[in-house]
Amino acid sequence: MTWQPVIGLEIHVQLKTQTKMFCRCENIWGEGENTRTCPVCLAHPGALPVPNGRAVEWTVKLGLALDCQIADRVLFHRKNYFYPDLPKGYQISQYDQPLCVGGALTVPRPDGDIRVGIVRAHLEEDAAKTVHVGGEAGRIHGADTSLVDFNRGGIPLVEIVTEPDLHSAADVKSFLQLLRQTVVELSISDAEMEKGSLRCDANVSVRPEGDPALRTKTELKNMNSFAFVARGIDAEVSRQIDVYESGGEVGPQTLHFDPQSGSLSPLRTKEEAHDYRYFPEPDLLAIEPSEELVERMRAELVELPGARIRRLADEVGFELAEGLVTSGRDALYGEVAGDRRGVANVIMNQLAGASVPPDSVNPKELSALIAARERIPRSAFDEAIQKTGDPDFSAEPYVSQESLADADSLAPIIEAVIADNPSQVEAYRGGKEGLLGYLVGQVIKATQGSADPRVVNHLLREKLTPLG
Numbered sequence: 001m002t003w004q005p006v007i008g009l010e011i012h013v014q015l016k017t018q019t020k021m022f023c024r025c026e027n028i029w030g031e032g033e034n035t036r037t038c039p040v041c042l043a044h045p046g047a048l049p050v051p052n053g054r055a056v057e058w059t060v061k062l063g064l065a066l067d068c069q070i071a072d073r074v075l076f077h078r079k080n081y082f083y084p085d086l087p088k089g090y091q092i093s094q095y096d097q098p099l100c101v102g103g104a105l106t107v108p109r110p111d112g113d114i115r116v117g118i119v120r121a122h123l124e125e126d127a128a129k130t131v132h133v134g135g136e137a138g139r140i141h142g143a144d145t146s147l148v149d150f151n152r153g154g155i156p157l158v159e160i161v162t163e164p165d166l167h168s169a170a171d172v173k174s175f176l177q178l179l180r181q182t183v184v185e186l187s188i189s190d191a192e193m194e195k196g197s198l199r200c201d202a203n204v205s206v207r208p209e210g211d212p213a214l215r216t217k218t219e220l221k222n223m224n225s226f227a228f229v230a231r232g233i234d235a236e237v238s239r240q241i242d243v244y245e246s247g248g249e250v251g252p253q254t255l256h257f258d259p260q261s262g263s264l265s266p267l268r269t270k271e272e273a274h275d276y277r278y279f280p281e282p283d284l285l286a287i288e289p290s291e292e293l294v295e296r297m298r299a300e301l302v303e304l305p306g307a308r309i310r311r312l313a314d315e316v317g318f319e320l321a322e323g324l325v326t327s328g329r330d331a332l333y334g335e336v337a338g339d340r341r342g343v344a345n346v347i348m349n350q351l352a353g354a355s356v357p358p359d360s361v362n363p364k365e366l367s368a369l370i371a372a373r374e375r376i377p378r379s380a381f382d383e384a385i386q387k388t389g390d391p392d393f394s395a396e397p398y399v400s401q402e403s404l405a406d407a408d409s410l411a412p413i414i415e416a417v418i419a420d421n422p423s424q425v426e427a428y429r430g431g432k433e434g435l436l437g438y439l440v441g442q443v444i445k446a447t448q449g450s451a452d453p454r455v456v457n458h459l460l461r462e463k464l465t466p467l468g
């Protein structure tokens with residue numbers, strides 16, 4: 001039987017407002033522990049929350065970018081549960097009247113678009129951060145001590161819940177990259193998984209291909225990179241298929257994926273909404289976003305990344321287009337002259353590989369360098385790429401270099417490389433074609449990178465092919 005994975009996501013995005021959601025504490029990452037706290041976010045008795053207007057505006061803006069309906073009236077609710085990182089004993093969240101509902105994000109994929117429904121996007125406050133010391137990989141199991149950093153407690157957090165419209169780990173990865181880039185371009189979050197300002201949980205189930213009914217899902221918690229999300233989903237999909245194929249049943253569970261070992265371990269049985277005893281937050285009034293606010297946010301939307309991927313895919317192919325847009329490098333691509341695929345390749349491979357920030361590059365100078373790359377020494381090109389981000393970078397000294405391309409100068413070097421590598425030469429002649437690349441590399445190395453690789457390739461091939 002063929003099994004179809006069914007995946008829905010819950011994504012948390014920390015908003016980069018100046019202050020927290022319900023108090024005036026600074027919203028900042030990486031400062032000394034417990035230095036950004038006050039009676040409100042530490043839940044001292046009698047302290048009252050005041051909502052952050054900017055956070056409401058930005059959630060509306062995100063909702064519009066996700067094609068959601070913006071609610072006329074929004075209530076905050078208390079979501080009750082106990083945990084040391086939650087001093088109030090409840091989180092202020094939204095429940096049955098969220099700010100944004102019923103949207104979609106259309107994700108370009110090589111074999112066509114996928115429309116991923118957005119159930120809701122609501123605004124809440126983040127919990128504080130618990131740090132476990134002494135256990136493996138920061139987990140509570142086996143830890144000697146647990147510490148709480150309340151700086152994170154109360155930071156505005158948007159929770160985005162998707163429909164179960166994703167059917168592979170690769171689709172999930174594309175969706176997340178696109179959503180992340182959308183959020184970054186809206187300037188509402190830095191959305192960095194390593195910092196925890198973008199977090200993702202996945203609800204995973206499988207069903208026989210063609211069967212419309214959904215089976216029991218499990219939840220994979222807090223995976224902290226796109227690669228781990230994909231690997232975690234693949235592992236859980238195989239686990240569920242094994243359970244069904246050996247006659248068992250998948251139970252509702254929350255699971256932790258350990259990227260080191262690739263294993264899944266249960267955290268707890270999954271809570272239901274009624275476990276949280278939601279009730280309206282009595283200290284806050286309902287929020288009623290005005291039409292003026294909604295239209296002002298709509299006016300701030302620019303062409304979204306999904307549309308740009310589709311547009312660029314026609315020029316440079318899907319993979320490069322997706323890479324350029326989701327890494328924020330497509331603006332530079334648009335300004336650099338030259339053959340489109342070549343420009344895209346240089347930006348995505350060489351420039352990204354050298355970690356050159358795209359907005360530090362002068363497009364004119366990069367255009368000149370790319371135009372010359374076929375005729376200048378590889379070493380000059382590579383060195384220039386490393387320096388393209390320098391404020392006074394000029395391509396001129398690099399593009400005026402000539403590569404060593406005449407057969408007479410190269411002949412003795414090629415002879416020497418053949419003499420020094422008898423076993424590789426023999427293996428190449430015996431059919432190991434791939435070794436030609438190794439030999440070309442040796443010649444280029446012997447010329448300190450100045451030999452023209454195409455010419456060397458041609459000369460070596462000629463030299464090593466038996467006559468007749």
Ligand SMILES: [Zn+2]
Pocket residue numbers: 020023024025036037038039040041042154
């Ligand atoms: Zn505070």
